[in-house]
Amino acid sequence: xxxxxxxxxxxxxxxxxxxxINKSIGCSRFVYNHFLDCWEKTYKQTGKGLTYNTCSKALxxxxxxxxxxxxxxxxxLQNSLKNLSKAYDRFFKKQAKHPRFKSKKNPNQAYKTCxxxxxxxxxxxxxxxxxxxxxxxxxSRQVKGRLLSAFIRHVPSGKYFISLVxxxxxxxxxxxxxxxxxxxxxxxxxTLSTGEKIxxxxxxxxxxxxxxxxxxxxxxxxxxxxxxxxxxxxxTLMDARNYQKQKIKVARLKEKISNRKTDFLHQWSTKLVKNxxxxxxxxxxxxxxxxxxxxxxxxxxxxxxxxxxxxxxKAQWYGKTLIKIDRFxxxxxxxxxxxxxxxxxxxxxxxxxxxxxxxxxxxxVNAALNILHEGLIKPSIEG
Ligand SMILES: [Zn+2]
Numbered sequence: 001x002x003x004x005x006x007x008x009x010x011x012x013x014x015x016x017x018x019x020x021i022n023k024s025i026g027c028s029r030f031v032y033n034h035f036l037d038c039w040e041k042t043y044k045q046t047g048k049g050l051t052y053n054t055c056s057k058a059l060x061x062x063x064x065x066x067x068x069x070x071x072x073x074x075x076x077l078q079n080s081l082k083n084l085s086k087a088y089d090r091f092f093k094k095q096a097k098h099p100r101f102k103s104k105k106n107p108n109q110a111y112k113t114c115x116x117x118x119x120x121x122x123x124x125x126x127x128x129x130x131x132x133x134x135x136x137x138x139x140s141r142q143v144k145g146r147l148l149s150a151f152i153r154h155v156p157s158g159k160y161f162i163s164l165v166x167x168x169x170x171x172x173x174x175x176x177x178x179x180x181x182x183x184x185x186x187x188x189x190x191t192l193s194t195g196e197k198i199x200x201x202x203x204x205x206x207x208x209x210x211x212x213x214x215x216x217x218x219x220x221x222x223x224x225x226x227x228x229x230x231x232x233x234x235x236t237l238m239d240a241r242n243y244q245k246q247k248i249k250v251a252r253l254k255e256k257i258s259n260r261k262t263d264f265l266h267q268w269s270t271k272l273v274k275n276x277x278x279x280x281x282x283x284x285x286x287x288x289x290x291x292x293x294x295x296x297x298x299x300x301x302x303x304x305x306x307x308x309x310x311x312x313x314k315a316q317w318y319g320k321t322l323i324k325i326d327r328f329x330x331x332x333x334x335x336x337x338x339x340x341x342x343x344x345x346x347x348x349x350x351x352x353x354x355x356x357x358x359x360x361x362x363x364x365v366n367a368a369l370n371i372l373h374e375g376l377i378k379p380s381i382e383g
Protein backbone atom coordinates (compact mmCIF):
# COMPACT_ATOMS: atom_id res chain seq x y z
CA UNK A 1 0.00 0.00 0.00
CA UNK A 2 1.16 3.55 -0.75
CA UNK A 3 1.12 5.80 2.27
CA UNK A 4 2.26 9.27 3.21
CA UNK A 5 4.82 9.35 5.93
CA UNK A 6 6.35 12.32 7.73
CA UNK A 7 10.00 12.44 8.74
CA UNK A 8 10.60 15.02 11.42
CA UNK A 9 14.04 16.52 12.07
CA UNK A 10 15.52 19.46 13.93
CA UNK A 11 16.84 22.15 11.59
CA UNK A 12 19.85 24.34 12.31
CA UNK A 13 19.40 27.37 10.07
CA UNK A 14 22.01 30.12 9.91
CA UNK A 15 20.88 33.54 11.10
CA UNK A 16 20.02 34.59 7.56
CA UNK A 17 18.13 31.38 6.91
CA UNK A 18 16.21 31.84 10.16
CA UNK A 19 15.18 35.33 9.05
CA UNK A 20 14.01 33.91 5.73
CA ILE A 21 12.03 31.13 7.45
CA ASN A 22 10.32 33.64 9.71
CA LYS A 23 9.54 35.78 6.68
CA SER A 24 7.85 32.86 4.92
CA ILE A 25 5.88 32.07 8.06
CA GLY A 26 4.86 35.70 8.55
CA CYS A 27 3.84 36.19 4.93
CA SER A 28 1.84 32.94 4.94
CA ARG A 29 -0.04 34.22 7.94
CA PHE A 30 -0.56 37.60 6.28
CA VAL A 31 -1.94 35.99 3.11
CA TYR A 32 -4.22 33.73 5.11
CA ASN A 33 -5.63 36.61 7.15
CA HIS A 34 -5.89 38.95 4.17
CA PHE A 35 -7.96 36.52 2.13
CA LEU A 36 -10.02 35.42 5.10
CA ASP A 37 -11.00 39.07 5.43
CA CYS A 38 -11.73 39.36 1.66
CA TRP A 39 -13.76 36.15 1.80
CA GLU A 40 -15.92 37.46 4.65
CA LYS A 41 -16.48 40.85 3.00
CA THR A 42 -17.40 39.29 -0.33
CA TYR A 43 -19.77 36.94 1.44
CA LYS A 44 -21.51 39.81 3.20
CA GLN A 45 -21.90 41.77 -0.03
CA THR A 46 -22.86 39.02 -2.46
CA GLY A 47 -23.91 36.06 -0.32
CA LYS A 48 -21.19 33.98 -1.95
CA GLY A 49 -17.67 33.25 -0.81
CA LEU A 50 -14.49 33.11 -2.86
CA THR A 51 -12.67 30.11 -4.32
CA TYR A 52 -9.04 29.06 -4.29
CA ASN A 53 -8.70 30.15 -7.92
CA THR A 54 -10.08 33.64 -7.43
CA CYS A 55 -7.83 34.11 -4.40
CA SER A 56 -4.83 32.81 -6.32
CA LYS A 57 -5.41 35.37 -9.09
CA ALA A 58 -5.86 38.13 -6.54
CA LEU A 59 -2.62 37.05 -4.86
CA UNK A 60 -0.68 37.68 -8.08
CA UNK A 61 -2.11 41.19 -8.13
CA UNK A 62 -1.38 41.70 -4.46
CA UNK A 63 2.25 40.72 -5.03
CA UNK A 64 2.55 43.53 -7.57
CA UNK A 65 1.24 46.00 -5.00
CA UNK A 66 3.25 44.65 -2.08
CA UNK A 67 6.69 43.69 -3.41
CA UNK A 68 7.80 42.19 -0.06
CA UNK A 69 5.34 39.37 -0.74
CA UNK A 70 7.74 38.20 -3.45
CA UNK A 71 10.50 37.54 -0.93
CA UNK A 72 9.17 34.40 0.79
CA UNK A 73 8.84 30.92 -0.66
CA UNK A 74 6.02 31.17 -3.21
CA UNK A 75 4.74 27.69 -2.37
CA UNK A 76 4.22 28.84 1.21
CA LEU A 77 1.74 31.50 0.08
CA GLN A 78 -0.09 29.15 -2.29
CA ASN A 79 -0.38 26.53 0.42
CA SER A 80 -1.69 29.15 2.80
CA LEU A 81 -4.53 29.86 0.35
CA LYS A 82 -5.19 26.16 -0.10
CA ASN A 83 -5.38 25.86 3.65
CA LEU A 84 -7.92 28.65 3.82
CA SER A 85 -10.15 27.15 1.16
CA LYS A 86 -9.95 23.77 2.89
CA ALA A 87 -10.92 25.42 6.16
CA TYR A 88 -14.01 26.88 4.47
CA ASP A 89 -14.84 23.53 2.88
CA ARG A 90 -14.77 21.86 6.25
CA PHE A 91 -16.84 24.65 7.73
CA PHE A 92 -19.53 24.37 5.03
CA LYS A 93 -19.58 20.59 5.47
CA LYS A 94 -20.10 21.25 9.19
CA GLN A 95 -16.91 19.36 10.07
CA ALA A 96 -15.20 22.33 11.64
CA LYS A 97 -15.76 25.74 13.15
CA HIS A 98 -15.60 28.92 11.13
CA PRO A 99 -12.02 29.72 10.01
CA ARG A 100 -10.31 32.21 12.30
CA PHE A 101 -7.55 34.73 11.87
CA LYS A 102 -4.09 33.34 12.51
CA SER A 103 -2.29 34.94 15.41
CA LYS A 104 1.41 35.61 15.89
CA LYS A 105 0.97 34.20 19.37
CA ASN A 106 -0.15 30.78 18.19
CA PRO A 107 2.53 28.27 19.26
CA ASN A 108 2.24 26.52 15.92
CA GLN A 109 4.12 28.81 13.52
CA ALA A 110 4.77 27.03 10.26
CA TYR A 111 4.70 27.13 6.48
CA LYS A 112 4.41 24.42 3.89
CA THR A 113 6.46 24.13 0.74
CA CYS A 114 6.10 21.68 -2.14
CA UNK A 115 8.46 19.45 -4.03
CA UNK A 116 8.95 20.15 -7.76
CA UNK A 117 12.00 19.72 -9.98
CA UNK A 118 14.37 18.69 -7.23
CA UNK A 119 13.88 21.95 -5.29
CA UNK A 120 14.12 19.85 -2.12
CA UNK A 121 17.07 17.51 -1.68
CA UNK A 122 18.27 15.56 1.31
CA UNK A 123 21.86 14.61 2.10
CA UNK A 124 23.34 13.20 5.31
CA UNK A 125 23.88 16.59 6.92
CA UNK A 126 21.88 19.13 4.95
CA UNK A 127 18.49 19.62 3.33
CA UNK A 128 18.04 21.87 0.31
CA UNK A 129 14.91 23.99 0.51
CA UNK A 130 13.39 26.66 -1.78
CA UNK A 131 14.68 30.17 -0.97
CA UNK A 132 16.86 28.82 1.87
CA UNK A 133 19.44 26.74 0.07
CA UNK A 134 21.21 24.06 2.09
CA UNK A 135 20.17 23.95 5.76
CA UNK A 136 21.91 21.83 8.36
CA UNK A 137 19.77 19.28 10.19
CA UNK A 138 20.02 16.50 12.76
CA UNK A 139 19.59 13.27 10.86
CA SER A 140 17.99 10.61 13.04
CA ARG A 141 16.81 8.27 10.30
CA GLN A 142 16.79 7.84 6.57
CA VAL A 143 14.11 9.51 4.47
CA LYS A 144 12.54 6.88 2.28
CA GLY A 145 10.09 7.32 -0.57
CA ARG A 146 9.07 10.02 -3.05
CA LEU A 147 9.20 13.52 -1.54
CA LEU A 148 5.94 15.46 -1.72
CA SER A 149 6.18 18.44 0.59
CA ALA A 150 7.79 19.87 3.69
CA PHE A 151 6.52 21.72 6.74
CA ILE A 152 8.95 24.11 8.36
CA ARG A 153 8.15 25.04 11.97
CA HIS A 154 9.37 27.59 14.45
CA VAL A 155 8.38 26.45 17.94
CA PRO A 156 8.08 28.52 21.14
CA SER A 157 11.38 27.18 22.54
CA GLY A 158 13.07 28.96 19.63
CA LYS A 159 13.98 25.77 17.74
CA TYR A 160 13.27 25.01 14.09
CA PHE A 161 11.91 21.72 12.82
CA ILE A 162 11.13 20.22 9.45
CA SER A 163 8.65 17.49 8.58
CA LEU A 164 9.40 15.98 5.21
CA VAL A 165 6.35 14.26 3.78
CA UNK A 166 7.11 11.38 1.46
CA UNK A 167 5.03 8.80 -0.33
CA UNK A 168 6.28 5.34 0.43
CA UNK A 169 5.27 1.74 -0.01
CA UNK A 170 4.55 -0.11 3.22
CA UNK A 171 4.49 -3.84 3.46
CA UNK A 172 1.90 -5.55 5.60
CA UNK A 173 3.18 -7.11 8.80
CA UNK A 174 3.02 -10.91 8.84
CA UNK A 175 -0.13 -12.25 10.48
CA UNK A 176 0.27 -13.49 14.04
CA UNK A 177 -3.11 -15.15 14.60
CA UNK A 178 -3.54 -13.11 17.78
CA UNK A 179 -6.17 -10.64 18.95
CA UNK A 180 -6.06 -8.24 21.87
CA UNK A 181 -8.52 -6.17 23.88
CA UNK A 182 -7.25 -2.86 25.19
CA UNK A 183 -8.72 -1.10 28.21
CA UNK A 184 -7.48 2.48 28.40
CA UNK A 185 -7.45 3.44 32.04
CA UNK A 186 -6.89 6.13 34.58
CA UNK A 187 -4.55 4.38 36.98
CA UNK A 188 -2.58 2.46 34.39
CA UNK A 189 -2.24 3.84 30.90
CA UNK A 190 -3.72 0.64 29.54
CA THR A 191 -4.48 -2.94 30.47
CA LEU A 192 -4.42 -5.68 27.85
CA SER A 193 -6.66 -8.74 27.72
CA THR A 194 -3.46 -10.77 28.11
CA GLY A 195 -3.22 -9.42 31.68
CA GLU A 196 -0.34 -7.08 30.90
CA LYS A 197 -0.57 -3.64 32.48
CA ILE A 198 1.24 -0.69 30.95
CA UNK A 199 1.81 2.13 33.40
CA UNK A 200 2.00 5.78 32.49
CA UNK A 201 5.52 6.89 31.71
CA UNK A 202 7.24 7.57 35.03
CA UNK A 203 8.99 10.81 34.11
CA UNK A 204 5.60 12.55 33.83
CA UNK A 205 5.02 13.49 37.46
CA UNK A 206 8.42 14.89 38.35
CA UNK A 207 8.84 16.76 35.07
CA UNK A 208 5.37 18.18 35.37
CA UNK A 209 6.07 19.33 38.90
CA UNK A 210 9.15 21.09 37.59
CA UNK A 211 7.08 22.62 34.82
CA UNK A 212 4.51 23.95 37.28
CA UNK A 213 7.30 25.47 39.36
CA UNK A 214 8.88 27.16 36.34
CA UNK A 215 5.48 28.39 35.18
CA UNK A 216 4.92 30.03 38.56
CA UNK A 217 8.30 31.72 38.23
CA UNK A 218 7.28 32.90 34.77
CA UNK A 219 4.11 34.55 36.00
CA UNK A 220 6.03 36.30 38.82
CA UNK A 221 8.47 37.66 36.29
CA UNK A 222 5.58 38.73 34.08
CA UNK A 223 4.02 40.70 36.94
CA UNK A 224 7.39 42.28 37.74
CA UNK A 225 7.98 43.24 34.13
CA UNK A 226 4.50 44.75 33.82
CA UNK A 227 5.12 47.01 36.84
CA UNK A 228 8.37 48.26 35.36
CA UNK A 229 6.73 48.90 32.00
CA UNK A 230 4.00 50.96 33.67
CA UNK A 231 6.67 53.18 35.25
CA UNK A 232 8.86 53.53 32.19
CA UNK A 233 6.75 54.05 29.10
CA UNK A 234 9.47 53.36 26.52
CA UNK A 235 9.88 49.78 27.75
CA THR A 236 8.06 46.79 26.25
CA LEU A 237 7.79 43.17 27.28
CA MET A 238 10.59 42.41 24.81
CA ASP A 239 12.96 44.41 27.07
CA ALA A 240 12.18 42.24 30.08
CA ARG A 241 15.10 39.90 29.56
CA ASN A 242 14.56 37.67 32.58
CA TYR A 243 10.93 37.21 31.62
CA GLN A 244 11.89 36.33 28.03
CA LYS A 245 14.54 33.88 29.24
CA GLN A 246 12.04 32.18 31.56
CA LYS A 247 9.49 32.00 28.75
CA ILE A 248 11.93 29.98 26.65
CA LYS A 249 12.80 27.76 29.59
CA VAL A 250 9.12 26.89 30.08
CA ALA A 251 8.65 26.26 26.35
CA ARG A 252 11.65 23.89 26.29
CA LEU A 253 10.32 21.94 29.25
CA LYS A 254 6.90 21.61 27.62
CA GLU A 255 8.54 20.43 24.44
CA LYS A 256 10.53 17.80 26.33
CA ILE A 257 7.45 16.42 28.09
CA SER A 258 5.47 16.31 24.89
CA ASN A 259 8.30 14.54 23.01
CA ARG A 260 8.57 11.83 25.63
CA LYS A 261 4.81 11.30 25.61
CA THR A 262 4.79 10.99 21.84
CA ASP A 263 7.66 8.48 21.94
CA PHE A 264 5.82 6.42 24.53
CA LEU A 265 2.61 6.35 22.48
CA HIS A 266 4.41 5.47 19.25
CA GLN A 267 6.39 2.71 20.89
CA TRP A 268 3.24 1.00 22.16
CA SER A 269 1.01 1.53 19.14
CA THR A 270 3.72 0.07 16.89
CA LYS A 271 4.27 -2.91 19.17
CA LEU A 272 0.58 -3.74 19.55
CA VAL A 273 -0.14 -3.52 15.82
CA LYS A 274 2.88 -5.66 15.01
CA ASN A 275 1.97 -8.42 17.46
CA UNK A 276 -1.77 -8.70 16.81
CA UNK A 277 -4.09 -9.13 13.84
CA UNK A 278 -7.14 -7.69 15.56
CA UNK A 279 -7.12 -4.93 18.13
CA UNK A 280 -10.22 -3.90 20.04
CA UNK A 281 -10.62 -0.59 21.86
CA UNK A 282 -13.50 1.36 23.27
CA UNK A 283 -14.63 4.22 21.09
CA UNK A 284 -13.89 6.97 23.59
CA UNK A 285 -15.54 10.29 23.74
CA UNK A 286 -12.60 12.03 25.30
CA UNK A 287 -14.15 15.45 24.96
CA UNK A 288 -17.08 14.33 27.05
CA UNK A 289 -14.81 12.95 29.72
CA UNK A 290 -12.68 16.07 29.82
CA UNK A 291 -15.64 18.02 31.13
CA UNK A 292 -15.18 16.21 34.40
CA UNK A 293 -12.45 18.22 36.09
CA UNK A 294 -11.19 15.51 38.40
CA UNK A 295 -10.41 13.24 35.51
CA UNK A 296 -9.29 15.95 33.10
CA UNK A 297 -5.63 16.16 33.99
CA UNK A 298 -4.96 12.46 33.95
CA UNK A 299 -6.79 11.95 30.71
CA UNK A 300 -5.02 14.69 28.82
CA UNK A 301 -1.83 13.38 30.34
CA UNK A 302 -2.21 9.93 28.92
CA UNK A 303 -3.46 11.15 25.55
CA UNK A 304 -5.88 8.37 24.72
CA UNK A 305 -7.21 10.10 21.66
CA UNK A 306 -3.76 10.37 20.13
CA UNK A 307 -3.08 6.73 20.95
CA UNK A 308 -6.24 5.52 19.22
CA UNK A 309 -5.42 7.72 16.24
CA UNK A 310 -2.01 6.05 15.94
CA UNK A 311 -3.51 2.57 16.28
CA UNK A 312 -6.00 3.46 13.55
CA UNK A 313 -3.51 4.45 10.89
CA LYS A 314 -0.88 1.90 11.81
CA ALA A 315 -3.45 -0.91 11.65
CA GLN A 316 -4.42 0.33 8.21
CA TRP A 317 -0.79 0.56 7.04
CA TYR A 318 0.19 -2.87 8.19
CA GLY A 319 -2.90 -4.85 7.20
CA LYS A 320 -4.35 -5.29 10.67
CA THR A 321 -7.87 -4.59 11.94
CA LEU A 322 -8.76 -2.09 14.60
CA ILE A 323 -12.24 -2.56 16.02
CA LYS A 324 -13.86 0.20 18.04
CA ILE A 325 -16.73 -0.84 20.25
CA ASP A 326 -19.53 1.28 21.67
CA ARG A 327 -18.19 3.35 24.54
CA PHE A 328 -21.31 2.69 26.59
CA UNK A 329 -20.61 -0.99 26.57
CA UNK A 330 -20.44 -1.99 30.29
CA UNK A 331 -16.95 -3.46 30.10
CA UNK A 332 -16.31 -3.39 33.85
CA UNK A 333 -19.67 -4.82 34.95
CA UNK A 334 -19.71 -8.13 33.16
CA UNK A 335 -17.85 -11.26 34.27
CA UNK A 336 -15.59 -12.24 31.39
CA UNK A 337 -15.57 -15.87 32.50
CA UNK A 338 -19.31 -16.69 32.69
CA UNK A 339 -20.99 -13.58 31.28
CA UNK A 340 -22.80 -12.74 34.52
CA UNK A 341 -23.93 -9.12 34.54
CA UNK A 342 -22.80 -7.60 37.84
CA UNK A 343 -23.61 -4.15 39.20
CA UNK A 344 -21.85 -0.85 38.64
CA UNK A 345 -18.48 -0.54 40.36
CA UNK A 346 -16.95 2.57 41.88
CA UNK A 347 -13.53 3.54 40.52
CA UNK A 348 -11.73 2.51 43.72
CA UNK A 349 -12.79 -1.14 43.45
CA UNK A 350 -9.81 -2.75 41.74
CA UNK A 351 -10.63 -6.44 42.31
CA UNK A 352 -13.88 -8.38 42.60
CA UNK A 353 -15.25 -11.90 42.68
CA UNK A 354 -18.05 -13.05 40.40
CA UNK A 355 -21.05 -14.13 42.55
CA UNK A 356 -22.14 -16.56 39.81
CA UNK A 357 -19.00 -18.53 38.92
CA UNK A 358 -16.61 -17.39 41.66
CA UNK A 359 -13.93 -16.13 39.25
CA UNK A 360 -11.53 -13.66 40.85
CA UNK A 361 -11.15 -10.59 38.65
CA UNK A 362 -8.74 -7.74 38.32
CA UNK A 363 -11.07 -4.94 37.31
CA UNK A 364 -9.07 -3.77 34.28
CA VAL A 365 -8.00 -7.18 32.96
CA ASN A 366 -11.63 -8.30 33.13
CA ALA A 367 -12.66 -5.14 31.27
CA ALA A 368 -10.02 -5.70 28.59
CA LEU A 369 -11.24 -9.30 28.13
CA ASN A 370 -14.82 -8.08 27.76
CA ILE A 371 -13.73 -5.49 25.24
CA LEU A 372 -11.94 -8.19 23.26
CA HIS A 373 -14.95 -10.55 23.26
CA GLU A 374 -17.36 -7.77 22.38
CA GLY A 375 -15.18 -6.61 19.50
CA LEU A 376 -14.73 -10.06 18.02
CA ILE A 377 -18.44 -10.92 18.25
CA LYS A 378 -19.87 -7.77 16.74
CA PRO A 379 -17.45 -5.30 15.29
CA SER A 380 -19.70 -2.24 15.29
CA ILE A 381 -17.35 0.38 13.92
CA GLU A 382 -14.33 -0.69 11.95
CA GLY A 383 -11.52 1.81 11.80
ZN1 LIG B 1 -18.60 -15.24 36.44
